[in-house]
Amino acid sequence: MKQFDQIFREQAEKAFSTYNADDLAQEGWNSFVNRQKGRKRFAIIIPFWAKAASVAVLISVGSLFVYQTLRDDSTGELALKQESVSQPADNAQIPVVSDQTNHTDRLSSPEIAPSSASILLSAPEVKVAEVVIIRNEESDKVKIVTEQEYEVTEEENEGEVHIAENKIDEIVTKEIPSADIADEVPVDKKTSIIAGLSGMMSSIEDLMVNSPGVSVGFYVDRKLTRRLSVRPGLALAMHSYGSTNVSSGKVFMSSLTNTGAMTGSVDSYENQLDMVTLEVPVNLVYTILERGKSSLFVSAGVSTMVYLDQNFSSSFTNVYTEQKVDLASGNAYQETRTQDVSVESDEEAFSHVDYFGLTNLSAGYSLPLKKGGNMLIEPFVQLPVSDLTSFNVRIRYGGLSFKFRFGQESQQAK
Amino acid sequence: MSEKRLTVQEYSDQDLIAGCLKGKELHQEVLYKRYFSFAMSVCIRYTKDRNEAMEIVNDSYMKVLDNLGDYDSSKSFKAWYSRILVNTSIDNYRRNLKHSSSVSIDNVENVEMEPEIDIELSVNDILKIFSQLPENYKVTFNLFEIEGYSHEEIGKLLGVTTSTSRSNLARAKKMVRDIYNKEFNSTARRHEAV
Numbered sequence: 001m002k003q004f005d006q007i008f009r010e011q012a013e014k015a016f017s018t019y020n021a022d023d024l025a026q027e028g029w030n031s032f033v034n035r036q037k038g039r040k041r042f043a044i045i046i047p048f049w050a051k052a053a054s055v056a057v058l059i060s061v062g063s064l065f066v067y068q069t070l071r072d073d074s075t076g077e078l079a080l081k082q083e084s085v086s087q088p089a090d091n092a093q094i095p096v097v098s099d100q101t102n103h104t105d106r107l108s109s110p111e112i113a114p115s116s117a118s119i120l121l122s123a124p125e126v127k128v129a130e131v132v133i134i135r136n137e138e139s140d141k142v143k144i145v146t147e148q149e150y151e152v153t154e155e156e157n158e159g160e161v162h163i164a165e166n167k168i169d170e171i172v173t174k175e176i177p178s179a180d181i182a183d184e185v186p187v188d189k190k191t192s193i194i195a196g197l198s199g200m201m202s203s204i205e206d207l208m209v210n211s212p213g214v215s216v217g218f219y220v221d222r223k224l225t226r227r228l229s230v231r232p233g234l235a236l237a238m239h240s241y242g243s244t245n246v247s248s249g250k251v252f253m254s255s256l257t258n259t260g261a262m263t264g265s266v267d268s269y270e271n272q273l274d275m276v277t278l279e280v281p282v283n284l285v286y287t288i289l290e291r292g293k294s295s296l297f298v299s300a301g302v303s304t305m306v307y308l309d310q311n312f313s314s315s316f317t318n319v320y321t322e323q324k325v326d327l328a329s330g331n332a333y334q335e336t337r338t339q340d341v342s343v344e345s346d347e348e349a350f351s352h353v354d355y356f357g358l359t360n361l362s363a364g365y366s367l368p369l370k371k372g373g374n375m376l377i378e379p380f381v382q383l384p385v386s387d388l389t390s391f392n393v394r395i396r397y398g399g400l401s402f403k404f405r406f407g408q409e410s411q412q413a414k
Numbered sequence: 415m416s417e418k419r420l421t422v423q424e425y426s427d428q429d430l431i432a433g434c435l436k437g438k439e440l441h442q443e444v445l446y447k448r449y450f451s452f453a454m455s456v457c458i459r460y461t462k463d464r465n466e467a468m469e470i471v472n473d474s475y476m477k478v479l480d481n482l483g484d485y486d487s488s489k490s491f492k493a494w495y496s497r498i499l500v501n502t503s504i505d506n507y508r509r510n511l512k513h514s515s516s517v518s519i520d521n522v523e524n525v526e527m528e529p530e531i532d533i534e535l536s537v538n539d540i541l542k543i544f545s546q547l548p549e550n551y552k553v554t555f556n557l558f559e560i561e562g563y564s565h566e567e568i569g570k571l572l573g574v575t576t577s578t579s580r581s582n583l584a585r586a587k588k589m590v591r592d593i594y595n596k597e598f599n600s601t602a603r604r605h606e607a608v
Contacts, residue, residue, distance in 0.1 A: 004591055004594075005559070005587050005590075005591075008535075008559075008590060008594070009559045009560065011534065011535045011540070012535070012540050012559070012560055013560060015535060015536055015537045015539075015540055016455040016456075016459065016537060016540075016560070017455070018537075019451055019452075019454065019455035019458070019537050020451050021450060021451045021454040021455070021464070022447075022450065022451055024450070024454070024464065024468065025446075025447045025450040025451070026447075027468075028446070028450055028468050028471060028472065029443055029446055029447060029450075031468065031469075031472055032446065032472045032475060032476070035472060035476070036476075291484075
């Protein structure tokens with residue numbers, strides 16, 4: 001005799017296999033159609049937003065193309081306004097710092113001149129140590145960084161050569177982009193919280209930097225339609241950029257001074273820029289494809305950067321040459337001098353804000369997690385809309401972002 | 415040539431699916447109605463009443479239309495649709511889990527001997543028995559006994575351990591026996607006595 005469980009199962013299978021609910025079929029279909037009508041309203045909007053997102057991406061790509069085409073190749077070299085005064089001088093003690101208007105003034109301590117600083121070169125037969133003071137026009141924080149010695153190649157009596165003011169028009173800095181965000185829109189909830197960590201590299205003007213940046217942030221994802229959402233956020237990024245040049249060529253920054261008959265060039269340089277930035281991105285995220293619990297998405301938006309700290313330091317080795325004629329012998333000779341210049345500039349927190357200074361573009365993939373939530377993997381690029389940071393430079397960013405969406409109820413796979 | 419309203423028998427499943435992929439509402443309606451009774455027979459086992467079952471059927475059919483491109487035409491549409499129906503029913507069960515009531519097994523009349531099924535049970539009879547089971551027991555019983563899921567699969571679906579699934583099934587079977595004996599065996603014996 002069959003057991004109760006087996007018989008009950010067989011009877012249940014038989015009963016349900018012959019279950020007839022056709023009397024409710026039309027009612028069910030009407031209910032389904034009414035629900036579909038609600039969805040179609042969003043279906044009309046979705047193509048519109050998809051087109052808008054596509055246009056935004058195309059405009060961004062086109063802007064990048066135009067930017068690359070029209071950008072001057074020599075923008076990496078910063079122009080300096082220089083004034084020079086040279087006069088014969090006695091053998092001078094070093095180091096000295098003098099004001100432009102009074103070349104004989106000497107400062108006993110490395111104090112900063114009210115509006116500018118100058119550099120004095122001592123006699124060629126003496127090893128000269130230079131103290132360089134350069135002041136950023138917008139910052140009061142300029143200090144002497146170093147003293148360097150240099151040698152002259154020709155033994156000619158050279159007096160003091162007063163070099164007039166050096167002004168630094170631009171100081172290249174970098175700004176931190178934060179990762180863009182984009183992801184899967186939850187079905188059950190309209191709003192979700194996302195936390196992210198990003199690593200990135202950057203390019204300043206035409207120079208590559210040798211240190212990656214990192215940022216962490218929190219974002220709020222708000223669903224507008226089934227596939228489209230808006231994602232504002234707040235991220236804190238730290239960057240430490242350094243660039244070096246071991247031979248003449250494109251320069252990151254020039255500290256050359258006009259020494260009258262002498263011509264100068266930057267032989268080598270080394271720059272370091274450290275920044276801490278608070279980024280406020282606002283992005284639109286569009287889900288292209290959904291496969292079960294995973295999805296593919298694209299994102300576009302803009303970011304506002306608030307700079308919490310900008311510290312720039314740089315050292316240059318300049319070479320000056322001058323053709324001269326020995327009055328006694330009538331022979332022509334070339335005099336060469338080297339000069340080491342160091343610069344340091346530190347900006348105060350919140351001293352500069354770039355509103356919508358970066359354009360964010362990204363595409364990514366969302367993966368479900370077993371314990372709930374989603375992991376988002378998202379490569380991104382950020383392009384400057386205008387000059388960034390207090391030093392007015394254009395910085396491009398590219399990197400990879402890892403984000404975690406909290407608490408989304410995972411969808412059931414079919 | 416205008417498209418006339420067709421009877422259910424004039425389209426094959428593949429033709430209907432092809433039409434659904436093109437967004438033809440008529441094809442969607444025919445396919446919906448063709449498998450409506452089947453869908454209801456699956457969903458009614460996991461719900462309290464027909465209205466709730468119909469909502470689950472509609473949710474499932476929406477998923478069918480959204481994912482019809484992923485359907486493998488070499489396999490049975492009925493089996494594919496059945497899996498969607500079960501998963502959607504489980505989703506509904508999990509959403510309503512906090513609102514469900516459970517019946518203590520101590521309140522069920524203990525039956526020492528296994529009852530005999532000597533009448534043919536209708537769907538309503540079976541649903542009447544299911545309605546007296548706790549939700550988790552009912553779902554586990556349906557998934558294992560009728561749908562044919564393993565305890566491992568049930569554990570993944572419901573978010574419980576395999577041992578919990580086994581325990582729930584054992585208790586569900588015991589309750590089914592007890593309820594059947596109380597509802598149907600006593601009725602049959604009263605009729606016999608008369």
